[in-house]
Amino acid sequence: MSKNSLLSESVIIDVPFHDCDPMQVVWHGNYARYFEVARSALLRKMNYDYEDMSKSGYVWPIVDMRVKYIASARYAQKIKVDAHLVEVESRLKMEYLITCLETGKKLTKASTIQLAVDLETQELQFVTPTVFTDKLNGELNG
Numbered sequence: 592m593s594k595n596s597l598l599s600e601s602v603i604i605d606v607p608f609h610d611c612d613p614m615q616v617v618w619h620g621n622y623a624r625y626f627e628v629a630r631s632a633l634l635r636k637m638n639y640d641y642e643d644m645s646k647s648g649y650v651w652p653i654v655d656m657r658v659k660y661i662a663s664a665r666y667a668q669k670i671k672v673d674a675h676l677v678e679v680e681s682r683l684k685m686e687y688l689i690t691c692l693e694t695g696k697k698l699t700k701a702s703t704i705q706l707a708v709d710l711e712t713q714e715l716q717f718v719t720p721t722v723f724t725d726k727l728n729g730e731l732n733g
Contacts, residue, residue: 596675596686598730600633603692606668615666622658622699626687629674630703633685637730639723647722651683651705658701669693679719679727682706 610621634640644651664670669692678684682704689699707716707723 595677597679598633598637598676598727599673600629600636601671601673602629602632604628604670604672606664606666606670608666611666617664617666619658619660622660622664622689622701623656625670625672625689626656626674626685626701626703629672629687630685633674633676637726639726643726645710647720648710649707649716649720649722650710651707653703653705655704656701657703658699660699662696662698664689664691664698670698676727679724681717681719683719683723 604625606617608615610617610624612618631640634643639647641651671690671692673688673690675686675688676683677686683706685703685705687699687701687703688697689701690697707720708714709716
């Protein structure tokens with residue numbers, strides 16, 4: 592768990608063959624999808640997944656993603672992807688850790704930043720919309 596985590600969620604993924612290169616190593620671009628699976632699970636946990644976001648009048652595009660590859664994930668390996676919500680002031684910052692489920696060995700660390708955009712006006716929101724903080728507080732105090 593991230594020391595600054597406000598809310599966390601984990602998912603287990605069996606690395607599929609189609610995610611790998613000819614050496615049966617996960618192609619680096621596929622890690623973004625693994626982060627997305629964990630991020631969606633975290634957002635669903637607080638009842639604010641992408642469908643809920645758009646219904647509330649906002650989209651949250653990712654504007655920054657940083658990845659540190661530590662070791663390779665491989666075909667048929669079970670990996671655990673932890674997503675941690677660490678910042679909500681004017682943006683959503685999430686941190687990720689991918690580990691081998693069997694050994695616990697760290698494979699990848701990453702972070703993403705998302706900003707709220709009003710669907711109607713297409714204007715960037717400089718303050719996190721209340722609908723998000725209400726959902727988060729509901730989960731934390733639930």
